[in-house]
Amino acid sequence: MKQFIYILSFLFSFGLFSQNQDLFEKANTFYNDNKYAEAIDNYQAILESGFHSADLYFNLANANYKLNNIAPSIYYYEKALQLSPNDADIRNNLAFAQNMTIDAIDVIPDAGLSKLIKTTTNKLSFDSWATLSVSLVFCFVILFLLYYFSYSTIRKRLTFVGSLTALTFVFITLAFAFHRYNLDKKDNPAIIFVQESKVKSTPNLKSEEAFRLHEGTKVQVVESYNDWQKIKLTDGKTGWVNSEDIKMLNDFK
Template identity: 60%
Template sequence: MKNISYILIFLFGTLVFAQNHQLFDEANALYNEANYTEALVKYKTILDSGEHSAELYFNMANAHYKLNHIAPSIFYYEKALLLKPNDKDIQNNIAFARNMTVDAIDAVPEVGISKLIKNVTNTMSFDGWAKAAVIFVVFFVILFIVYYFTYSTSKKRFAFVTSNVSLLLAIVALVFAFHKFKLVEKDQPAIVFAQETKIKSEPNLRSAEAFVLHEGTKVQVLDTVSNWKKIKLSDGKTGWVLDDDIKMLKTF
C-alpha cells in the first residue's frame, strides 16, 4: 500500500508541476501582451498551488509594478530577493518600485565593532558556518591523533599548534553560526499595505499617534500583542500598527 501511495503522490506532483509550468508560460505570454491583470490571475493560481520561486515572485512584482500597485510590487520583489538576494534584475527593479513610495526614511548606519561582526557573520549562511565548524573539528581530531602518535619533536610541535588553532577556529565558526541564526530569527520584515496607516505609541486605538506610514514602506516587526504589531523603521523609530495594515515577508 505504501508503494502505491508513493506512486500516486509522485504522479500528482508531476501533474501539478506540468500544469504550473503551462500556467507560467501562459501568464508570461499575457504579460508580454500587456494583459497584466490576467497574467496576475495565472501567477496567483500557481502560488496558491504551493509553488514558490524567485522567478514567480519577480514576475508577479513586475505585473503589479506595471499596474502601479506600489505595496504588492515591493512585497513580491522583496520575497524574490529573500530567495535570490544577489540577483541584479531583482535589485534593479525593486529600486524603481521603491521610488514610488511616499515615505523617505533614512537608515541609521552601523559603525564600529558591531558592523564588523555583522558583516563577517553575513559572509555565510547558518549552514555554512555550521559546516565550517564541523570541518575544523575534524581537522582538530586528525591533528591531535598525529600529535599523539608521532615521535618527531618538530612534527609534534606542528601538530599541537595546528590542532589547537583548528579547535579555536571551530569554536569561532560555531559562535558565528549561532549569531547568524539569531540574526535570521530577529529579522522579521514586513511591507505596509494600507494606503495610509497611523502608527500608535501603544497597542490600542486610544493611544497617541507616533507617526504615519504609507503603502510600500518596509518595516521590521519586533513584537505582537493581540492584533497589533510593534514595528521599527530603518531610522530607529518604533510604534504599533494593526495587523491588517502590513504583510509579513517571510511567510511562504
C-alpha cells in the same frame, strides 16, 4: 496499499507540476503581451497551489511594478530576494520599486566593532557557518591524530599548532553561526500594504497617533498583541499598526 498511495501521490505531484508549468508559461505570455493583470492572476494561481520560487516571485513583482502596484511589487521582490539573496537583477528592480515609495526613513548605521561583527556575520548564512565549523572540527581531529602518532619533533610541533589553530577557528565560526541564528530569528520584516497606515503609540484605536506610513515601506515587527503589531523602523522609531495594514515577508503561504 502503501505502494498504491505513493504512486497516487507521485502522479498528483507530477500533475500539479505540469499544471504549474503551463500556468507559468501562460503568465509569461500575458506579460510579454503587456497584459499584466492577467499575468498576475496566473502567477498567483501557482502560488495558491503551494509552489514558491525566486523566478515566480520576481516575475510577479515585475508585473505588479508595470501596473504601479507599489506594495505588491516591493513585497514580491523582497520574497524573491529571500530565496535568491545574491541575485543582482532582483536587487536592482527592488531599488527601482522602492523609489516609488513616499516615506524617506533614515538608517541608523552601526559603528566600530558592532559594524565589523555584523558585516562579518552576514557574509555567510547560518547553514554555511555551521558547515564551516564542522569542517574545522574535522581538520582539528585529523591534525590532532597526526600529532599524536607522529614521531618527528618538527611534525609534532606543526600539527600541534595547526590543531590548536583549527580548534580556535571552530569556536570563532560557531560564535558567528549562533550570532547569525539570533539575527535571523529576530528578523521579522513586513511591508505596509495599505495606501496610508496610522501608526499608534499603543495598541488601541483611540490612542495617540505617533506617525504615518505609506504603502511599500518596509518595517520590522517586534511584538504582537491581538490584532496589532508593534513595528520598528530603521531610524529607531516604534509604534503599533493594525495587522491588516501589513503583510509579513516570512510567511510563505
